[in-house]
Amino acid sequence: MTISVIAIALALPAGLRVFLTNAELLSDTWEGTADLSVYLKMDVDEFEARRLAVEVESRNDVSQVQLISSNQALEEFRTYSGLGAALEALEENPLPHSLVVKPAGGIEGNVEELVNTLESLAQTAFVQLDTDWMERLRGILELTRRLIDLATALLSLAVILVIGNTIRLEIGGRREEIEVVKLVGGSDGFVRRPFLYLGFLYGLLGGLMAGCLIALSLLLLGDPANSLAALYGSNYQISGLTLPETALLLGAGATLGWAGAGLAAVRHLRAFEPT
The missing domain is CATH 3.30.70.3040 (Alpha-Beta Plaits)
Structure with missing residues (x-):
């Protein structure tokens, strides 16, 4: 469930950026035909x-x-x-x-x-x-870019909170185990490390699932979008995530997972000491 929520939160801004990139490329082909x-x-x-x-x-x-x-x-x-x-x-x-x-x-x-x-x-x-419509289109695309940036920031925060809450529950479920480790001299860094790895894995798998969701969406929307472009005299073919963009999506997911797990671990591991 956690991975699915992370995937949706990552897929929304990434998918919107793919849409924006395609719209900008398509508008560039139209701009030269005025x-x-x-x-x-x-x-x-x-x-x-x-x-x-x-x-x-x-x-x-x-x-x-x-x-x-x-x-x-x-x-x-x-x-x-x-x-x-x-x-x-x-x-x-x-x-x-x-x-x-x-x-x-x-x-x-x-x-x-x-x-x-x-x-x-x-x-x-x-x-x-007739270039007024191109100016309006560029304005709409710029506004869309700003909204996507805002959505990316908010959904990134949501990913951190989701992973942080998951790690909090994991820490609560392993309370006795953590107390034993601390009792025998385990440092906070040693105790925190497995939770960091878990958050990293959650984020990485969420990013991978987000990439799959985007690819599936483009597969479903590709033919209608290409047909629509053909009606306007363009042979433009919709494009998906490039290899660097896919790597960036996976890296972003893993980084957010690590950050969310780190924040949660630092906060909640201080809440108890072995008795």
Whole structure:
């Protein structure tokens, strides 16, 4: 029972960190795919829009340009808005031609320069760069990281308390044995050592079970998560604990077990002396 409680207490923050790591890696793949939408002035005809698309695509800081004509934009709006009947009442198309510009890779620091250049074109009405959602996502991930740090601290304290209580019960159950050892000259360190080893073992096994719980959770969630990523055009595959992270989890469990056992042993072994 003690090992199971320790495993759950360790698996929760460790599993949340795995989730956060995957979310950050996935957001990094999305961050480099932000496109620019260049809306042209209403008096720009389709021929001029196509010429401009070729001109913009020839730039070194642009990898691809897609022209969306006003008719194509109107058809998409009619399809997805559900306002087909209202659009039929319009005498002319109110939508302009637009260019979807994909910046070249590795120019993250020059996106603003590209935006300024496109805005300065005579045919441009305005340029839209949808990065607000990325800023919000980064803020959410940072808040999540802080909450996970807090949860890690609280659950680490819980592990120490659980192991400390278990060691307290062990010490109480071996009272007579401890008194005999002290009676024949055994030091507190000698008496304390088996309980330290026991706490270390509890923590180590709890960490091992926590790693198994995380692996099982990722096995159950892996396919749905990968399918969800595919819906957003990403081939990202969810990843689990790495070997160093697994070693860190086991080490953390063992260290907390040793600390909890040490604190409990120091406190409770002083509570009685052989009579």
